[in-house]
Amino acid sequence: MRYRLLGPVEAWSASGERLALGPPMQVRLLAVLMSQPGTGWSIDQLVDELWQGRPPKTAGGNVKTYVWALRRALRSPGSPDPAILAGPTGYRLDLDTQTADSLAFDDLARRGYSALRQGHWSAAQESFEAALALWRGESFAGLPGWGVLLSVRARLQEQRSSLLAEVADLKLRAGQHHELIEPLRTQVDDDPLRERPWGQLMVALARAGRRADALATYRQLRQLLADEMGVEPGPDLQHLHTRILRAEPDLLTSEPRTPEKRPPLIVPRQLPTPPTLFTGRAGELARLTTLLLGDPGSAGTVVITGTGGVGKSWLAMRWAHDNLQHFPDGQLHVDLGGFGTATQEASPSAVVVRSLLPALGVKPLEIPAEPVAQFALYRSLTAERRLLVLLDNARDAEQVRPLLPGSTRCGVIVTSRHTLPGLVAAEGAHPLALDLPSDDEARQLLVRRLGAQRVAAQPAAVDELIGRTARLPLALSIVAARAAAQPTFPLQAIADDLAASRGGLAALSTDDAATDVRTVLSWSYRLLSADAARLFRQISLHPAGDISAAAVASLAGARPHLIRPALDELTRANLLAEQSPNRFRCHDLLRAYGEELTSALDGPADRRAARRRVLDHYLVVARDAARLVDAGWQPLDPPPLPADASPPAFDDHRSALAWFVIEQRVLLAAVDDAAAHDFDAHAGQLAQALTPLLSRLSQWHDLAAVQATAVAVAQRRGDPRAEALAHRDLALAHIQHRRFDAAHHHLRRAMARYDQADDSPGQASAHLHLAWLCDIEGDAGAALPHAREALALASSTGDRRGEAAALNALGWGHARLDEHARAITYCERALALYEEAEDPLGTAHTWDSLGLAYHGLGKHPTAADCYQRALLLYSDIQDPCGRADTLVRLGDTHQTVGDHDTSVDLWRQALAILDQVGHPQAIVLSERLAAYR
Template identity: 40%
Template sequence: MRFQILGPVRVWQGTSDVRLGPPKQRTLLALLLAHAGQPVPLHGIVDALWHEDPPATAVNVIHRHVAALRKMLEPGLSSGTASNRLVRVSGGYALLTASDELDLLQFRTLREDAHRLAQQGDRVKAVELLVEALDLWRGPAASGIPPEVRALPVFTAIDDEHVVAVKDAAAYVPTAGAALTERVLVTLRQAASHHPFDEALQARLIEVLAAAGRQAEALETYQVVRARIADEIGLEPGPELREAQRGALGQSHRPQPAAPTTSTAEPAPVGTGAANQVYPAQLPRDLGAFTGRGAELDRLDSLVPAPSEPAQAVVLSGMAGVGKTTLAVHWANRLAPHFPDGQVYVDLRGFHLSGAAMSTAEALRALLDAFGVPVGDIPAALPAQATTYRSLLAGRRVLVVLDNARDSEQVRPLLPAPHGCLAVVTSRHQLQGLMAVEGAHSVTLSPLEKSEARGLLARRLGQERIEREEDATAEIINLCERLPLALAIVSARAALNPGYPLAAIADELRTSHGSLDAFTGEPPLADARCVFSWSYRALTPEAARLFRLLALHPGPDCSVAAAASLTATRPRQVRPQLTELVRAHLLFENEPGRFSSHSLLRAYAAELVDELDTPGDITATTTRVLDHYLHSAHAAETVLAPHRERITLRRPAVHTLPERFPDQRTAADWFDRERPVLLTAVEQDSRRGDGIFSWQLAAVLELYLDRNGRWQQQRTVQTTAITAAQRGGNLLGQAHGHRALGFALSRLAQWEGADEHLQRALQLFEELGDAHGQARVHRYGAFVANQHGRHADALDHYRLAQEFYRSAGHLNGEASVHNEVGWTYLLMGEYGKAIDECSRSLAIHQETGDPNGEAAAWDSLGVTHHRLGHHERALSSFRHALELYRRIRDSYLEADTLVHIADTRLAMGRADSAGRTLRQALGILEHIDHPAAEGVRTKLLEID
């Protein structure tokens, strides 16, 4: 039998997890384990289990729990037989365990051995033993039992032992080598984050960072700790911290000594146990002032599956601000002890203002990461990720919290399958698909009852204050419409100002024209101005201006460079303002260098802009930020396809800072990251501006959206751009929009609409005398003709395109047409002509240095040789194309070429190799969410 108390309380009989019974029985077991074989007096058990006011039957209840524990720990024990495990001694009880049965005893033994070895001078082995000891920890001792019991000295002392062990490991590690240093650093960082005011611990972190050659990080850590102590406590750092800083300042960047060769064993992964499993504990902190929801909690408790029962999914749905996440986190923390193999949390961002929800693939990667799967071992393909996730959870009892889900499809692959597992999903939608297909249970939340709302305020502000101003309390509840989020904001204001009358707060809410009414709508368009103003007024003027101007930013999140363009400053000047807003909780840094805010805060900022900034300032700011994205996108497209014809832009507005891209990978990554912002910018300018930005940005986005298979988005963007250009009477904008929309519709097999828009584009480009525009329209027309088998019409289109390119002196355009003519001959079965045309295209592209065109020509030649049965020559051509597409980071065409390679290998009878190549292509297409993935899946099924 094995016992765990360093984390959730657990007991194993062999490999089976033993059920520990009701909460008080689990608490009694924790108390006995914490004393590690020493007697616990009966009065101490009573005090721990009831804390205060124990019932008259307390001793009898304890005896019943002792009897149940004995039966659990010694199943074969007959009635009336003395227990060898849970024994009655000197007015109390003791639980007897061997030193290798209880993790606490193992931990202490390892610590003692490490201390002895360190005294003998073998600090390397001492660190190894301390790391082994620290690996036994799964979280705070006896986590999951009631907080008032966890606060007893016997448990806090165990937690203190953990901190001391971390400090000891940090003290010994400078001589232990790089591998052990990294492992200690992980634990040291975690401990330092949980004990931010333990100066000795923070000093050890600084010392180890400096000893590892990370002097800059060590000094930055000191500054962070120093600022925290000054802000929170009002003191300067003590001597240990100051000494650590001096050591970091004087530390040279010499390489660390290698670990001695006497130990060749590979270190176990950090945070894993003997079975090499990670036990994540990711639940957000439970709200201390949580109150109410009694009926909902009773309903939820009834849905928890037993270990032997099928996995369950529970959906918490309701309007914005109703407290779905708060209830989910509270309930999950209550349930944590029942799910000892892990509790994970993922915010799916399903209702972000921009609509930029987390993809299922991204969520699966987060879940796999939580269980310690190395990034390099996570498959690229979504189905493979889901399979890995399901396999990882097999035989485990895990709680998964999926917050802010968009729809059923986003959630379904994330649900755990093993018996005894539970998924808690929150969403503004009911997710009927999960109920119908997965059998999920639904709990719909409404605003709090008046008594619950009053209880929430009483928990936060104190019962006496509430009773002293009953009328004001009732009015605040009514003005907040019993919505938890609104009540929490108001109570935070009142708690920070204990002398401020509640009647004054009620009056402020009343005179602000019912701004909290906006919490009842979805999505919210306004907010409690009077409440947000309390944070806004505390900002410096520069940060306040940035907060307002961010309301003019078009997208879901904002980069530092975009914020600099907004404010007409430099990045180094705007960074401190962004940091100030983050600290004031008016902005969130979702990932390094990218910032967003709650939709209610954006609405408040928009009102402030209209009130405090002049129309001229608003116009100038909007122009700068749109110029930032337009010129950045233009620069990125130029890097990705330098030889493609493109529109000419006017110079950006003064103080605009467009991005610059050193290579194609950086440019492609920027497009991927900024796509939601760019799409929103097109729509915003079409709706509010003169439409020039709208159609120009849409024209710049055309290639990116087409290559990545985002044809529905292309249709939306180009339709918006056409409307904007028509409103402004801009023929060139209309021409570009009709051309791109026609091609997008052809991708979607909407042929009638495609022909109509391409014809209109051709008329407009003819009217404008734009040879480049006419040439590309004819190329698109040829594509449509080939799709319908009208190859002669396609060749006519290509002949005209060649003439237009020739008249414009666009050699690369001519070369691209040669390749497309060759592809048309390939479709016609005239392979000799196909090879001639594609070879001519290849030679020109090589001469002009156009890797995009060269790769396309190689791919076309490969397909032609494949049709002729020249398989080795085909593979050689495809390899050239594949190398170029990877170099220029064109993911879709890389996958397309991989499919062609697989076709050739299949024709050569190499089915296994073809299958591997198709899976590689499928992984790429699924990663970029390309529609072509479905065709590759079909090919794989045919092979398998």
């Protein structure tokens, strides 16, 4: 028998006869079985795959009928066994490389990659082309794409695209560039967002003597990516474009040569520190090795499941650290927060934007705005690498699925309290259920903490402790922490205390945890002093799992030095972990326990007061940081500083930015938490305070997220001023993403709400943003009326900073229209106002505008002096983008007077900065530099 799914689903007899498979639902059932050879499918799973969650009442019987009919159609003459087998795990279809085209394809691909690694180019090409020849169209052609067929189809298509790219590389190496041009054009038409074929097409055209066509191809791709995703081509293609511009000789030959000079590959190292108390689990570690490294050509995906506190993360971390050598391209790690509080759970898009793409070297402005494009970029970046990806604490398959890499060469470990059957069925993940450790392993954990002599001296007490903790590692660690803190205390006394406190609280929220585990947590809690116990309950109300000592103090309504003893007590009891000086982490199981306790023991008013105190803390500190980073920033109706708040004091804007880098994720969670618990004013005001901080670090995705929340809570409150401000700052994020239509939409909404609130300063700020947007779009003439209106509004209200900003905008606009003398008049007025207000950012912007105006008048020494003044200010306030823009214009001035060496050096400095933040202007400046080499 032969089974084919690389095209329409078909089955052929050994004599070469194509078999009739029956109606479409029957064919789909066969396709599902073929998609995961050897995997057992239950009736319920098959019902889901066939009817997409909307089955008829007779679905189970229909499945059995389809299986019966398929068995008859597929029975081999003389074979006593049916093709579709039934077993304890369900129906399955056992296939191999001789009977299934998909398995033959995988096998040939592995052989090709093996030959490629050994430098056997002809053998590799032969294997790859044989694998590609098995394809007869789209896999599962004609069948609707959902469930397992959708994911398997995507995986196979990804593999096919990778092989096509490998074959193209081998043909380019062999000098077959002429015959590659048309097939590559077809590939980029079929899959236009995959960058590798575009680069190969550019090389083929350049080697064929069609350099202009190669450059035009790059421009076509660049426009496509800008329209579809709002990003520039990747660094490899930018580098290739530069080489074609230079007509580098080694690019135009197919002779074997040294590898191209490329930007260094970012190798992420995100794994946390390995667990120090890890013991045992030898069988599970060996199983992970088999599942993840058993196939030399690819790695697997493993889902480690088990109850909270059983050691899933410890096991994953231990294996990962022991096998780093197998993943030379790096390791990625994300805590998905699936079983913490609702606001802590991480969305796949947020994970990709905040953690995975930056770790792979993607600059903030290179990250697409749309989640679909973000995931596509992530898969592309991982498709060529051998990475280990550890996705910890997942809630469900949907949280994990978009984060799976784009290559089977990557290993993936997922930990979850749920079994994630969808991931196992659809993505072929291997489940690894982690049970409680054995008695010997539990005893070894105590030995590691307490010493072999103490454990051996009291065997009965040790056995009782192990039994009463149900061998749960988290509970054992808590018991060991107390015993270690009291080295002369008999272990039997600790076991007696544990026995006496049984049954004091309700069962754990996790449905499979033993009662004695709950007893351990309650026992540990009951041993706390009253102050430490209250603090533990309050910490569970914090928006995120990590918290600073200052934030703890605000939660408690006390000064930091007064809560330090309670923090130390919680740390000694293993209820908190001090990850770094004055920064703590609370395990999500313990947080859930604390939430239960505070719900039972503390009144609603007390809980709300604690939440308000910590939100006040973050709002006050974020407001202070924002004022230091941007002297012109003004808060929207800030609340007074609470008497019991303990915010950290900043020395300058540098320390403010350093604080924000540490607290960024907590602050974003605080915005969501405030909105979720009806602290709408806090949510909106905190989002506003984050705007200058996120902007200075070019975190535009996070800015868009918090401002979307701010818009929602302002609408809920019916606060037009707050809504206007949120729309304005949301427009700022869209401008940076070059989503100009969306920016115009939000600025129109902002203007309407400012008009409704009769807020003249707000109207002026919206006009200034519109002026900036028009200028970026290339229409300086349209920008000037907005700047004039902003000036009139600011002057009428006595807003000196607003007046200065409007005057500078007018000066810049007139300079862009070659009205330089008029521009200087406006800018000098702006400069006086900014210096009077001691606003270094506004002053820097205005010196830059003056430089442009004097350059236009031909007064180049004066222009250079203005630019130098701006550069000093930008450096002092740590504004890299402002500094880069001014360096470019200073380079232009030196170029105009014939000082080419200095101009090129200045442009290179600017390019380094723009490249660091992934600014779209980097590619434009790169092309300019290429022309002067």
